Amino acid sequence: MNDTSPLFGRTLRTGTLTFTFGSTLPHSRQPAFGELVRVPAGAGQVYGVVYDVLTQDDPFVRQVIAASDQLEAEKIADMRERRQSPVEITALAVAYREGGHVYQRIPPRPPATLEPVYGCDDEEVREVLQGWDSFRTILNHAQCPAEELLAACIRHAARCQPAERRRQFLVEAGRELTRQLSADPLRLDAILRRLGGDQF
Amino acid sequence: MNDFLDNDSFLEDLRADVVAADQSRRLGVVVAGSLSRGLEVRLDRDQRLEDLAVGRYVTIAAGDRIFFGMITDVSLDSTNPAFEKTPPDFSNEFFRQVHMGTSTFGRIHVSPMLVLHRESEADDWNAQPVKTIPGHYSSVCTATAEEVGYVFGREGEGRDADGRRAHYFHIGEPLDMENVKITLNLDRFVERSSAVFGKSGTGKTFLSRLLLAGIIQNKVAVNLVFDMHNEYGWEGTAEHAPSVKGLKQLFPGEVTIFTLDDESSRRRESRPDYTVTISPQDIEPEDVQMLAGIIGLTEPQVGAMYALARRFGKGWLQKFLDDDFIDAEWDGLKGMAEELGQPQQTLAALRRRLDRFRRYDFITDKGEGNSVERILEMLQANRHVVLEFGRYGSDLGAYLLVANYLTRRIHERYVHLTERAFGEKSAEPTNLVITIEEAHKFLEPAVASHTIFGTIARELRKYHVTLLIVDQRPSGIDPEVMSQVGTRVTLALDSEEDIRAVFMGVSGASELRQVLARLDSREQALVLGHAVPMPVVVRTRRYDQNFWAEMGWNDRAALPERGRQSSAELRGERPRRLE
Structure with a gap:
């Protein structure tokens, strides 16, 4: 946990399973699909995996699009930065920290609104995603593309490992998935295909 | 078992060794089985099936006992039949690494044979036939040379499990194990x-x-x-x-x-010491009867043989095969048949069958005496x-x-x-x-x-x-x-x-x-x-020069050379052999 971690935004809506935060960061600095984010909840922290990034329209954008076919690049950039409504980013709660311990379970209480949402550094990702208990939480969540999300999350975790351990980390994660998904070989195959290869 | 058993510290080490399940020897874990059918062992991921073979020994530590068993079968298995029917894409090395030993794995079948057990710390260990099996997920390891040696007993004289005197004779080595003598x-x-x-x-x-x-x-x-x-x-x-x-x-x-x-x-x-001869006088129908299948005697012929022995007593065979005797006594086989109440054809056939005994030179009266007695004398003199x-x-x-x-x-x-x-x-x-x-x-x-x-x-x-x-x-x-x-x-x-x-x-x-x-x-x-x-x-064990030497045989041809070596050693011209 690091206070210098980037601030992504503040919570808009929260629930036991997911929380949504609004972000005004430029497109390139927004958290990626499958990335781990942290938000305070009471005395602890809730960790979530980003699975949906929604940029909604606003009246101003509609007007501009309706008024003109030819938009100047400068204007487009300006409008993207000064939006009336924030980008809505939703994360699936997979773990929480309480009393110094990290638990890979659904948090007992969701974060409140307007809590700051931070990114996590490599060390924190390694700490939170060690062990594979969160696989089940992700796979069981009906509202998200679970296979894609799990593969993205594992790749994100792999990127946070030292370079020489990345390959082994992926193999071990694959083996754990193989164990957990032995009853569903097609689903397993889909995830492994998204994990394979040397691109993290 | 034998005096080996008294060595408690060895067994303590052995048990600690098994319990610690030395990773290099660990094969897998017990996953199923029964006393009658044996144990199913799932191999660990890195265990290569190709390195295993039926007949190899394993030990299984379970609670305060050590089970000793033998691999009796080796098989392939998977967590889901679908992996067999539609195999994963093994052209991708990542898939191979993930699946091998996880979704598809090897298993071995182990027959538990013995269990080493003791009632309390103060008691001696003893090896008994298995009456139960180790529990789920007990670690299975390859048996070490010491363990195998311990179970079978050391070469030489000792005591068996019942405390009786026993001579343990080295008959060979286990497969895949060097320097272990099975006795x-x-x-x-x-x-x-x-x-x-x-x-x-x-x-x-x-x-x-x-x-x-x-x-x-x-x-x-x-x-x-x-x-x-x-x-x-x-x-x-x-x-x-x-x-x-x-x-x-x-x-x-x-x-x-x-x-x-x-x-x-x-x-x-x-260089035989004696020549065995059998006096035709001594042959009894019981001696011939078991040849029935070989020389083709029928039931009636066997019956006739006993009738002849009853009639003539000792020497029945000799008399029966002697034409002159038959002609003189009965004027031919027909007369003999009538007196004995046996069909003539049966007697004639029996004579043809027994005639082969004439060709056996060892059936003679001109021997060196009673061969049976001579053999018995030898046996009784050990x-x-x-x-x-x-x-x-x-x-x-x-x-x-x-x-x-x-x-x-x-x-x-x-x-x-x-x-x-x-x-x-x-x-x-x-x-x-x-x-x-x-x-x-x-x-x-x-x-x-x-x-x-x-x-x-x-x-x-x-x-x-x-x-x-x-x-x-x-x-x-x-x-x-x-x-x-x-x-x-x-x-x-x-x-x-x-x-x-x-x-x-x-x-x-x-x-x-x-x-x-x-x-x-x-x-x-x-x-x-x-x-x-x-x-x-x-x-x-090989029946070769080494074996003969261990049995006490001296190779005379090699003696001069050994003599030369010994004198060289005595003169200090070559280092002493460490024997």
Whole structure:
């Protein structure tokens, strides 16, 4: 946990399973699909995996699009930065920290609104995603593309490992998935295909 | 087991070792099984199936016990049948790494054989047959050389599990283990009838000779060997060597060679001590009856034989085959037939069948005296007797006749001696082991019930006579006799029937069958029964110069060279040999 971690935004809506935060960061600095984010909840922290990034329209954008076919690049950039409504980013709660311990379970209480949402550094990702208990939480969540999300999350975790351990980390994660998904070989195959290869 | 067991600190180490499940030896975990069917073990991910083989020993630590077992089958399995039907894409190395050992894995089948257990810290450990099995997920490890050595007992003299004196004889090494001697308890080996089985060319004779040498060296019994093919006495033949030493060469002072065919023995420079002859006067119908199958005697002919013996008494055979006698007494066979109340045709046929005895030169009155008495004298003086058959070895009729004739009389004497001893151990005769080849001819169901060999096999050690059966067709042996065979040493067998016969009356046979069916065709044997604590597959000990030297034989040709070496050492011209 690091206070210098980037601030992504503040919570808009929260629930036991997911929380949504609004972000005004430029497109390139927004958290990626499958990335781990942290938000305070009471005395602890809730960790979530980003699975949906929604940029909604606003009246101003509609007007501009309706008024003109030819938009100047400068204007487009300006409008993207000064939006009336924030980008809505939703994360699936997979773990929480309480009393110094990290638990890979659904948090007992969701974060409140307007809590700051931070990114996590490599060390924190390694700490939170060690062990594979969160696989089940992700796979069981009906509202998200679970296979894609799990593969993205594992790749994100792999990127946070030292370079020489990345390959082994992926193999071990694959083996754990193989164990957990032995009853569903097609689903397993889909995830492994998204994990394979040397691109993290 | 033996004095080895008293070594508690060794066992403590052993247990700690097993419990810690040394990763380098760990194979996997117990996942299923039963006492009757054996244990299913799931192999660990990095365990290569290719490195395992049936017949190898494993130990399983469970609670305060150590189970000792043998791998009896190896198989492939997967967590989901779909992985077998639509295999993952193994062209991708990542997929291979993930799946191998996880969704698809190897498993082995282990037959638990023994359990090492003790009641409390203060007690000695003891090895007992298994009566239960280890629990789920107990670690399974390859047995170490020390563990195998511990279970089978150290070579030499010791005590068995019941505290009785035991001579442990080295018969070979376990497969895939160097410098471990598997031993056989010779006292138990001779206590009941034993058998060496194997198809031809697998080394039955070599192994039998090795066992006999062990018996002689350890003085656990006295041997009588019916040496059908002249392989045991002076010299034997070998496929890849000019010749091998017979028992007499190894134990010149303790082995006496008798021969049935003096000429053949001398030609082979076998140096027989006596020539066996049988007086035609002494042949009884019982001696001939067991040849019925070989020479083609019918029931009426056997009946006629007994009628002749009743009528003429001793010497019936001689008289019956003597034309002059018949002509003089009855004016031909017809008259004889009428008086005996036997059909003439039956008598004529019987004469034709028995006529072959005229060709046997050993049936003569001109011998060196009573051969049975002479053999008995030797046996009672604890000298081992090898009876060479010379050219008669290829005549099954002669072999059966002589073996049966001698054994009946020798056995009779042993019964007499044992009964006279009135249970007083010191007065009882030394155990006698009679080695017979082509044993199924003596012990096939049709004749086993009324031959002396069937009787000996059935009465166990009551009269101190047991058999060492050497045979290539165990399925031909009467099941009742087979069930009395204490120790079975089995080399490779092909026929399904023979393999089944070997396991008659053995628990857990179906698993061991897999092991037996996969023995190499040479120098590998499965030993099970009375003389070993658990079934064991061995690479048999070689019957070669080293073995002969260990039996006390000195290579005369090598003596001058050894003399030179010794004097060189004494003069300090070369370093001393560390022997």
